[in-house]
Amino acid sequence: xxxxxxxxxxxxxGAAHVRTDADSLVVYGCDRTTGWTPxxxxxxxxxxxxxxxxxxxxxxxxxxxxxxxxxxxxLSGGAVAAKGEIVLSLERMNRIRAIDPVDHTLCCExxxxxxxxxxxxREVGFFYPVDFASSGSSxxxxxxxxxxxxxxxxxxxxxxxxxxxxxxxxxxxxxxxLNRGLVKNNCGPDLRHLFIASEGILGVICEVTLKLRAPxxxxxxxxxxxxxxxxxxxxxxxxxxRFALSAFEFFSRRAxxxxxxHTGLTAPLTTATPFYGLLEFDEPAGGEQAxxxxxxxxxxRGWVDDGVIAHSERQAVSLWRLREDISESLAAARxxxxxxxxxLAKMPGFVSAMEALLAERFPTLESVWFGHLGDGNIHLNILxxxxxxxxxxxxxxxxxxxxVLATVAEFGGSISAEHGIGLLKKDYLHYGLGAxxxxxxxxxxxxxxxxxxxxxxxxxAF
Numbered sequence: 001x002x003x004x005x006x007x008x009x010x011x012x013x014g015a016a017h018v019r020t021d022a023d024s025l026v027v028y029g030c031d032r033t034t035g036w037t038p039x040x041x042x043x044x045x046x047x048x049x050x051x052x053x054x055x056x057x058x059x060x061x062x063x064x065x066x067x068x069x070x071x072x073x074x075l076s077g078g079a080v081a082a083k084g085e086i087v088l089s090l091e092r093m094n095r096i097r098a099i100d101p102v103d104h105t106l107c108c109e110x111x112x113x114x115x116x117x118x119x120x121x122r123e124v125g126f127f128y129p130v131d132f133a134s135s136g137s138s139x140x141x142x143x144x145x146x147x148x149x150x151x152x153x154x155x156x157x158x159x160x161x162x163x164x165x166x167x168x169x170x171x172x173x174x175x176x177x178l179n180r181g182l183v184k185n186n187c188g189p190d191l192r193h194l195f196i197a198s199e200g201i202l203g204v205i206c207e208v209t210l211k212l213r214a215p216x217x218x219x220x221x222x223x224x225x226x227x228x229x230x231x232x233x234x235x236x237x238x239x240x241x242r243f244a245l246s247a248f249e250f251f252s253r254r255a256x257x258x259x260x261x262h263t264g265l266t267a268p269l270t271t272a273t274p275f276y277g278l279l280e281f282d283e284p285a286g287g288e289q290a291x292x293x294x295x296x297x298x299x300x301r302g303w304v305d306d307g308v309i310a311h312s313e314r315q316a317v318s319l320w321r322l323r324e325d326i327s328e329s330l331a332a333a334r335x336x337x338x339x340x341x342x343x344l345a346k347m348p349g350f351v352s353a354m355e356a357l358l359a360e361r362f363p364t365l366e367s368v369w370f371g372h373l374g375d376g377n378i379h380l381n382i383l384x385x386x387x388x389x390x391x392x393x394x395x396x397x398x399x400x401x402x403x404v405l406a407t408v409a410e411f412g413g414s415i416s417a418e419h420g421i422g423l424l425k426k427d428y429l430h431y432g433l434g435a436x437x438x439x440x441x442x443x444x445x446x447x448x449x450x451x452x453x454x455x456x457x458x459x460x461a462f
Contacts, residue, residue: 001041001084005062009044009086012054017045017092028089029067029081031074033424035394040067040081047092049167049175049206055088056204057173059453067455068200070142071113073134075337076422078146078199078458085456088204090141097207099124105164105181107209110141114148117210126212129156133324141205147197149418151324154374155246156213158418160196165209168195171202171449181209194444199420200455202448218283219246220291221316224298224307225273230348231303232277232373238303242294243281248374249323250277255330255370259322262329268319269306277304277373278323326370327379334393335368335381336400340408341417344376350411354380357407362400377417380404405431421459429460 009018019028020042029038046052059066065085072079081087090111097107099120106121106128114135121128130143132150142148144166149158156162165181178192179185195202220243226232229250236248251259253274260267268276284290291309298304310316342350351369358367364385371379382400384393405415409431416425416432429438441460445452452462 001064001086005058005064006042008058009042009055012058013044013046013051017047019043019045028069028072028087031072031077031079031422033075033077033080033422036077036080036082036423038081039084040087041084043069043087043089045089045092049169052088052093052169052204052206053173053175055086056169056171056453059086060171060173060451063451064453065456066204066453068141068145068204070111070139070145071134071137072142073138074142074146074420074422075339076416076420076424078420078422078455079142080423083457090139090204090206093141093206094139096120099126099212100181101126103181104212105209106212107165107181107207108140109207110139110144110205112140114138114140114143121212122215125215127215128162128210129213130159130162133327140208140210144196144205144208145199146420147418149372149375149377151247151249151372153372153377154248155244160193162211163192163196163208164211165207166192166195166205167207168202169204169206171445171451171454176203179209194448197420199422199459201445201459203454216246216282219280219316220283221278221280221310221319222291222295222307223268223319223322224277224279224295224304225269225271226275226277226304227273228348229275229351229369229373232275233344233347234301234303235277235279235298236344236374238298239279239281239294242290243279243284245279245281245374247280247372248277249371250275250373251323251326251370252276252368254366254368255326256322258333258368259326259329263321263325265318265321265325268308268322271306273305275369276322278319280320323370326368327381330368330381330383333383333386334390335383336393336397338378338380338382338401338404339417339419340378340380340404340413340415341376342378342408342411342413344373346411346413347373347376347378350407350413351378353407353411354404357403358382361403365400372417376413401428423458426457426459426461
């Protein structure tokens with residue numbers, strides 16, 4: 001990138017907000033994936049929608065590539081800039097524009113951190129339900145661009161269900177004001193939904209209007225142990241009949257062993273079981289007795305072997321950490337991560353099929369299961385033996401990933417439940433979408449981004 005372009009960027013956003021130093025290029029040029037070396041040409045931090053438009057139009061004029069960047073907490077390479085792109089960081093666009101207590105909405109710029117939205121909602125007596133481990137660093141624009149899910153999708157839905165309006169700058173530099181916060185709007189197809197989960201390939205999400213909820217009542221948290229995941233599905237079905245269920249998570253014994261060793265947390269049950277379920281639900285009318293009756297009902301039918309109920313906020317937090325700290329506890333083991341989904345009816349068969357496949361084709365690898373059982377989203381982490389070198393793991397990964405995702409397709413599932421496609425799964429998109437769908441997706445990108453300046457090389461070939 002020549003000096004004239006750098007000077008033009010500086011004229012658009014101010015010289016202090018164009019960074020070309022080596023440290024900034026590394027920090028802003030990657031997300032939480034490790035398969036690519038960040039190599040952007042520059043990092044630009046606009047403060048207004050007008051500046052974003054000017055940057056996108058400059059990119060079209062000079063045939064530059066733009067990688068939109070939020071909190072860079074993604075796990076699929078969607079925010080990686082490895083080929084001399086301009087990183088367009090939204091972190092200066094971090095204002096909460098308005099909270100409307102009549103319509104129960106919050107309007108904010110894309111660079112607002114998720115936890116700040118949650119806090120702002122609480123301060124005025126509302127609740128923003130999308131929550132996950134990276135809420136303290138992820139940004140709302142990135143949440144929308146990846147349709148972030150988290151731990152309470154079962155009750156509230158993913159980010160898509162919270163978005164009532166978007167202001168976006170398309171790849172052509174046009175500003176679109178989509179749906180404008182309306183609940184009912186039937187003026188043709190809703191283009192808002194094209195930009196949700198678009199991973200920056202169509203344009204830049206600049207402003208979001210979110211739906212707020214009434215605060216949930218006090219909650220109960222419990223963990224149960226079961227002989228297999230099929231039994232946990234019975235537990236979930238019964239829990240949904242009896243309680244207002246917010247979350248139903250699961251994890252395997254291997255996951256529990258890893259997280260307790262890493263964190264020092266105590267195993268929740270005296271007897272180890274192959275799988276565990278974590279339930280969160282509103283305090284029932286019958287209080288403690290209603291929860292105990294539910295557990296005994298499940299135990300009598302052989303669905304659970306043991307269980308524990310949190311009796312304080314501190315105990316509830318500790319139980320949740322057994323699930324939420326799993327990813328961190330696996331990091332040193334260099335896992336091959338798979339964020340996948342199947343329907344609940346097919347989940348037991350899928351887990352059995354995957355275990356059989358791994359035992360037959362990759363017997364030295366260790367499978368660690370956890371995820372959002374309530375909505376069918378599984379995080380399968382496959383761990384190599386400690387003696388496997390980095391280069392060996394790089395060569396092994398495609399064979400393992402190909403087998404896993406082919407099996408997902410056989411079960412009619414999704415190869416990306418909540419983390420997106422990015423660079424990581426681009427070559428496997430045919431396992432998630434049909435040929436005609438992929439072709440339509442290419443055409444849609446050409447409409448909104450005719451010169452392929454927006455996050456080129458991600459999700460789908462142009």
